[in-house]
Amino acid sequence: MGTALGGGMVTVLMSAWNTPPRMLRRSILSILAQTLRKFEFLILDDGSDSIATRDCLRQFAARDSRIRLSVEPHRGLTVTLNRGLEMARSRLIARQDADDWSDPRRLEAQTAYLAAHPEIGLVGSAAWTHQDDETPLWVIRMPASHAEVLDALWARNPFVHGSVMFRGSAARALGGYRAELRAAQDYDFFWRLAERTGTANLDQPLYHYRYSARSVSALRASEQTSATRAARLLAEMRRRGEPEDIDAALRSASAEESFRASLKQADHVMLAGRYGRAAREYLRLAHARPASLKAWGKLARLALFSVVPPVRRFCFR
Numbered sequence: 001m002g003t004a005l006g007g008g009m010v011t012v013l014m015s016a017w018n019t020p021p022r023m024l025r026r027s028i029l030s031i032l033a034q035t036l037r038k039f040e041f042l043i044l045d046d047g048s049d050s051i052a053t054r055d056c057l058r059q060f061a062a063r064d065s066r067i068r069l070s071v072e073p074h075r076g077l078t079v080t081l082n083r084g085l086e087m088a089r090s091r092l093i094a095r096q097d098a099d100d101w102s103d104p105r106r107l108e109a110q111t112a113y114l115a116a117h118p119e120i121g122l123v124g125s126a127a128w129t130h131q132d133d134e135t136p137l138w139v140i141r142m143p144a145s146h147a148e149v150l151d152a153l154w155a156r157n158p159f160v161h162g163s164v165m166f167r168g169s170a171a172r173a174l175g176g177y178r179a180e181l182r183a184a185q186d187y188d189f190f191w192r193l194a195e196r197t198g199t200a201n202l203d204q205p206l207y208h209y210r211y212s213a214r215s216v217s218a219l220r221a222s223e224q225t226s227a228t229r230a231a232r233l234l235a236e237m238r239r240r241g242e243p244e245d246i247d248a249a250l251r252s253a254s255a256e257e258s259f260r261a262s263l264k265q266a267d268h269v270m271l272a273g274r275y276g277r278a279a280r281e282y283l284r285l286a287h288a289r290p291a292s293l294k295a296w297g298k299l300a301r302l303a304l305f306s307v308v309p310p311v312r313r314f315c316f317r
Contacts (some may be wrong), residue, residue, distance in 0.1 A: 047074025
């Protein structure tokens with residue numbers, strides 16, 4: 001398998017910004033423990049002002065020669081990932097988020113899949129989900145085939161961002177992530193890739209996604225919802241053969257979408273295990289819209305979720 005792809009032709013791309021060392025260590029060690037031993041681990045520090053984060057990154061870089069650490073000015077995830085695409089030396093690029101972790105077999109399985117399927121340019125995987133303290137929740141399955149991915153794109157993001165591996169040439173041909181999108185940049189990126197190359201998700205849960213109260217979904221849900229809708233509008237423009245108007249797409253968010261985004265944000269905080277904070281947010285939204293059955297229903301679900309762990313998965317079916 002390694003010979004078919006030229007040995008170390010994989011760059012693992014990670015961006016870190018003030019990531020707590022307990023999360024950072026878990027993430028980095030999961031890559032260093034991969035069964036595929038030869039790879040480049042490109043970590044970009046997005047201008048962290050946390051001394052603990054900076055020290056943790058420097059210590060790991062000094063310990064393992066596969067790590068390339070680049071300290072960048074703080075410019076946000078989208079710009080930092082594009083900088084990483086420019087710097088990557090390998091033909092294949094695997095994403096890894098700084099607060100998640102990978103199964104030891106992940107890189108080997110994905111490189112083998114891409115070697116066996118030259119028509120595929122992007123492959124992700126199923127993923128375990130966890131609360132902030134790593135308490136396991138459940139496995140999320142993603143659309144498996146390219147046809148299923150294309151169908152799913154109109155409704156949701158069919159990939160877990162940190163789980164994907166893609167061909168660097170295909171990503172660079174797109175111009176990388178769209179700089180105008182500070183959130184949902186992965187959704188738009190995957191959609192544009194899927195219009196040009198085959199895509200797939202492996203059924204094995206090779207990635208561990210952490211619901212964190214510090215993530216974009218938990219802190220900037222309104223912006224993420226607006227960017228997600230913008231990505232759909234841009235796809236509609238491409239389908240109709242029209243020029244993409246990014247500014248018009250980004251202005252499209254409505255008040256109703258903002259309310260839904262706030263509910264989604266509270267959901268993410270709940271899944272992270274921060275029940276008190278989630279309850280306060282649900283109550284705020286329920287009082288803002290007393291007639292909203294959805295807000296009151298989510299508050300009731302929180303009570304069930306926090307008190308009866310065996311039914312947690314059924315709360316999200």
